[in-house]
Amino acid sequence: MLPLTEEEEVQFRAALDFLQSGLWPLAHQALRTLETQHPHPLVLANLALAEERLGQENEARQHHEAAIQLAPNSPDLRFNWANFLARPGTRESLLLARVQYLAVLALDSHHLGAWVNLGTGLVETDHLEAAKTAFTAALAIDPLHSGALLNLAQVALNQQENEKAAQLFEQVLSENPQSLEAHRGLATSASRLGQENKAATHRQLGYAQKPEIFLQGRGNTLPTVLILASAADGNIPWQPLLDRQRHHTRILALEFFPENESLPPHDLLFNAVGDADRCPEALTRVLPRWQLRAPQIPARNDPQRVRATARTSLGHLCAGIPHLSSARTECFQRPAHASPQETAGLLEHWLAARSYAFPLLLRAPGFHGGQYFERVQCADDLPALLERLPGTTLLALECLPSRGQDGLYRKFRVMTLGGNLYPIHLALSSHWKVHYFSAEMSTRPDFREEEQAFLADYRTFLDSTAVGALETLQARLGLDYAGMDFTLDPEGKVLLFEANATMVLHPPPEDPVWDYRRPAFEDALKAARALMIPPTLSHGCHSP
Known part of the structure; x- marks a missing residue:
C-alpha cells in the first residue's frame, strides 16, 4: 500500500x-x-x-x-x-x-x-x-x-x-x-x-447533586423504563435485566429526588426498592408516587407488597398456608451507650421473656449473603457475638429443623417472575449457614447431581405438596420479581428462610462443569428481562 x-x-x-x-x-x-x-x-x-x-x-x-x-x-x-x-x-x-x-x-x-x-x-x-x-x-x-x-x-x-x-x-x-x-x-x-x-x-x-441516572438505549424512538431505587443498596438487582436494544432507562435515587418534583416521562414504572428492612425511607417515598401513577402506565413490584416481606412479617405472610412454616422473628433494640456485656444481659432476659430457646440465630437486618448472621449456642456466646454485629437493631430467629436426615443442610432457591416459578439452585452443605458460593458444590459431584435433578424437574423433585405451598406463597407475595429461599423438613414440608425482592440471578460459573445450570438460569433471566420491556405505545412517552 x-x-x-x-x-x-x-x-x-x-x-x-x-x-x-x-x-x-x-x-x-x-x-x-x-x-x-x-x-x-x-x-x-x-x-x-x-x-x-x-x-x-x-x-x-x-x-x-x-x-x-x-x-x-x-x-x-x-x-x-x-x-x-x-x-x-x-x-x-x-x-x-x-x-x-x-x-x-x-x-x-x-x-x-x-x-x-x-x-x-x-x-x-x-x-x-x-x-x-x-x-x-x-x-x-x-x-x-x-x-x-x-x-x-x-x-x-x-x-x-x-x-x-x-x-x-x-x-x-x-x-x-x-x-x-x-x-x-x-x-x-x-x-x-x-x-x-x-x-x-x-x-x-x-446522589445529592444528581439523583437521576439516564442510560441511553441503542435507538432514538425507544420507550423509557423508569426505575425507582434506593441509594441505600437494598434494591432489586436490576442491571442484568436491562435491554438497551429495546428501551432507554432512567434510575432515580428516591432519598435524594425532590418529593414535589414530577417523575420524568416514562412508559413503564419499575419499583426496584426490594429490601423492606434496609430501605424503609425509600419505600415511604415510593408509595405516594406509586399511588398517583398514570393508570395507563404498566408498573412492576408494588412497594406496599414489598413492605410485607420484612423479616419480622414473614410469619404473617406464611400464616395459614398448609405445609409451609417460617422461623419466628422479632426485633431487639440495643440500648444506647450500653456495653456488649450489659446488652447481652438485657438480650438474654428479652429472649427468655419471649420463650426463645438456645440455640437460636441473630442477624443484623438489611444484610444478605450470610453477612452479620450468627448462630448462638448458649447465653455465654452473646457478648462476643454482639461485638461483631453492627447497628442498633438485631433480629432474633428461632432455629428451624433444617438439617436433613443425612446430616446435610440444603437451601433451595426458586424465583417468582411475572407470575411463574423458576428454579435457580440447590445448595448442599455440611454447615448450617448455606449459601451457594460457600457450599461444597464444586467439590462434590453427587451434590451437583442432586441439584441437576432439582433444576431439570423441580415439581417432581419437591412433590406437589411443597410446590402447592410455594404457589400459594407466590400468590400472597403478589410481586412481579421476587425469590424464595427454603428447605424441606423430614416430612417434605417447606421451611421458609426468606421471601423478598432482593434476590440476585447469578449466572453459573464459566467452567463447563456448571453447564447443567445454564438452561434454568437462562429461562429465569429471560422471564426477568421480559418484566422490563414496555408495551409499544403509539402515542409516545407518558408521565404521571
Missing part, C-alpha cells in the same frame, strides 16, 4: 480535525473525496468512524472491513472494527467484538483500550472473572486508568468482595474526587461492611 502523498496528508489531517471537532458531515465529505483519490486503510477506517456518527451503519461496516482487509495486522484498525461490532450491545454483538479485541491483543498485548473494552464486554455478558483479568491487565499497563479501576471496583462489588471494592473506589477518588460513580460505589461497599456513617457521607456526595 503506497503511503499518502504530501498533499493527501494535508487533506487527511484536515479531515481528522473535522472528525475530532464533531463536524461529522464535513469530515465525511473530506474523507470521501480522499477515498476516491487514494483508498488508504487509514482513510477508510476514519471514513467508517464518520459514518458511524452519521448513522450510516452499512457504509461504516463496509469501510471498516475494507480497512482491515488492506491492513490486517494493524491493531488500531482492528480495535476500531471491534468497537463497531460492540455498538449494538447485544450478547451476540459483544461476543463478536470479543473475538476482535482478542485479535488486537494478539497483535499488541499492551493495547490499553482493547483490555478495557474487552473487560466491559465481559461484564455485560456476565463473565465477571474474565472481566477482572482484563481490567487487571489494563491496570498493569496504566495503574491509574480511571475506567479500569472503576470497572474493577464495580465487578468486586457485584461479587460481594466489599473490602476490595471499597479500596478500589477510594483509589479512584484519590485521583478524581468528583467521580459520582466512585462515591456511589463506595457508599454501597461501606454500607455492606457495616460502616454506615461513611456510607451516608458518600451517598450524599454521589
Whole structure:
C-alpha cells in the first residue's frame, strides 16, 4: 500500500480535525473525496468512524472491513472494527467484538483500550472473572486508568468482595474526587461492611447533586423504563435485566429526588426498592408516587407488597398456608451507650421473656449473603457475638429443623417472575449457614447431581405438596420479581428462610462443569428481562 502523498496528508489531517471537532458531515465529505483519490486503510477506517456518527451503519461496516482487509495486522484498525461490532450491545454483538479485541491483543498485548473494552464486554455478558483479568491487565499497563479501576471496583462489588471494592473506589477518588460513580460505589461497599456513617457521607456526595441516572438505549424512538431505587443498596438487582436494544432507562435515587418534583416521562414504572428492612425511607417515598401513577402506565413490584416481606412479617405472610412454616422473628433494640456485656444481659432476659430457646440465630437486618448472621449456642456466646454485629437493631430467629436426615443442610432457591416459578439452585452443605458460593458444590459431584435433578424437574423433585405451598406463597407475595429461599423438613414440608425482592440471578460459573445450570438460569433471566420491556405505545412517552 503506497503511503499518502504530501498533499493527501494535508487533506487527511484536515479531515481528522473535522472528525475530532464533531463536524461529522464535513469530515465525511473530506474523507470521501480522499477515498476516491487514494483508498488508504487509514482513510477508510476514519471514513467508517464518520459514518458511524452519521448513522450510516452499512457504509461504516463496509469501510471498516475494507480497512482491515488492506491492513490486517494493524491493531488500531482492528480495535476500531471491534468497537463497531460492540455498538449494538447485544450478547451476540459483544461476543463478536470479543473475538476482535482478542485479535488486537494478539497483535499488541499492551493495547490499553482493547483490555478495557474487552473487560466491559465481559461484564455485560456476565463473565465477571474474565472481566477482572482484563481490567487487571489494563491496570498493569496504566495503574491509574480511571475506567479500569472503576470497572474493577464495580465487578468486586457485584461479587460481594466489599473490602476490595471499597479500596478500589477510594483509589479512584484519590485521583478524581468528583467521580459520582466512585462515591456511589463506595457508599454501597461501606454500607455492606457495616460502616454506615461513611456510607451516608458518600451517598450524599454521589446522589445529592444528581439523583437521576439516564442510560441511553441503542435507538432514538425507544420507550423509557423508569426505575425507582434506593441509594441505600437494598434494591432489586436490576442491571442484568436491562435491554438497551429495546428501551432507554432512567434510575432515580428516591432519598435524594425532590418529593414535589414530577417523575420524568416514562412508559413503564419499575419499583426496584426490594429490601423492606434496609430501605424503609425509600419505600415511604415510593408509595405516594406509586399511588398517583398514570393508570395507563404498566408498573412492576408494588412497594406496599414489598413492605410485607420484612423479616419480622414473614410469619404473617406464611400464616395459614398448609405445609409451609417460617422461623419466628422479632426485633431487639440495643440500648444506647450500653456495653456488649450489659446488652447481652438485657438480650438474654428479652429472649427468655419471649420463650426463645438456645440455640437460636441473630442477624443484623438489611444484610444478605450470610453477612452479620450468627448462630448462638448458649447465653455465654452473646457478648462476643454482639461485638461483631453492627447497628442498633438485631433480629432474633428461632432455629428451624433444617438439617436433613443425612446430616446435610440444603437451601433451595426458586424465583417468582411475572407470575411463574423458576428454579435457580440447590445448595448442599455440611454447615448450617448455606449459601451457594460457600457450599461444597464444586467439590462434590453427587451434590451437583442432586441439584441437576432439582433444576431439570423441580415439581417432581419437591412433590406437589411443597410446590402447592410455594404457589400459594407466590400468590400472597403478589410481586412481579421476587425469590424464595427454603428447605424441606423430614416430612417434605417447606421451611421458609426468606421471601423478598432482593434476590440476585447469578449466572453459573464459566467452567463447563456448571453447564447443567445454564438452561434454568437462562429461562429465569429471560422471564426477568421480559418484566422490563414496555408495551409499544403509539402515542409516545407518558408521565404521571
